[in-house]
Amino acid sequence: MRADAVRNRERIVTQAVRLFAERGPDVPMCEIADAAGLGVGTLYRHFPDRRALALEIGIGALRDLAEFARAAREREESAWAELLAVIRHCATLPLALAKSLTALLPEDEEGAQAELEHTVDTLLADLVARAQREGTLRGDVPAAEVQQLLSTVICRPGARPDDYLTVVMLDGLRA
Structure with a gap:
């Protein structure tokens, strides 16, 4: 995986952990992408759904x-x-x-x-x-x-x- 892709994935996971901890598991995926400073498409390329993100x-x-x-x-x-x-x-x-x-x-x-x-x-x-x-x-x-x-x-x-x-x-x- 390219270095920028690894960084993006880490940003997504970091923000997902923060938002899930603050607001629960129903935080919209688009808000996680926004918090990570990325587009929704980038988030879904790494994690096709919420379950994949939870598993990660x-x-x-x-x-x-x-x-x-x-x-x-x-x-x-x-x-x-x-x-x-x-x-x-x-x-x-x-x-x-x-x-x-x-x-x-x-x-x-x-x-x-x-x-x-x-x-x-x-x-x-x-x-x-x-x-x-x-x-x-x-x-x-x-x-x-x-x-x-x-x-x-x-x-x-x-x-x-x-x-x-x-x-x-x-x-x-x-x-």
Whole structure:
């Protein structure tokens, strides 16, 4: 893809995330194109419909999270520090928006997203298991329940690493 096409696609996605977060998933596509400073034709060349745009947002957020989680494993001293880094990073991603947008997709269009969700789930399961083995994360809470709790708390609108729900969750999980 040409450099200008890549930039246009990024502008579309950035503005779509902003507008969807501000006004919901029914923002007209022409307003997204206007906000990106592009024509509607350019938007539709990249994303033939709203579902394609929603899928791109969801896949982009999951891909970013997976890459960050892999890098955090190399960078952090402990699994607990790694978990905190991942949670902080999640607050920078449109995970709640991506989750709500892609929930509208038909099941047959979720292939790439489902694969990335599985990758992220696997990375988180490994992280939880390592934190439990090192004794920094409670061992009496099943890993699957920890993952569900993390997903619920960090994939909600307005989630931040320092908000009271996240802090209480982490305090309760800390060994």
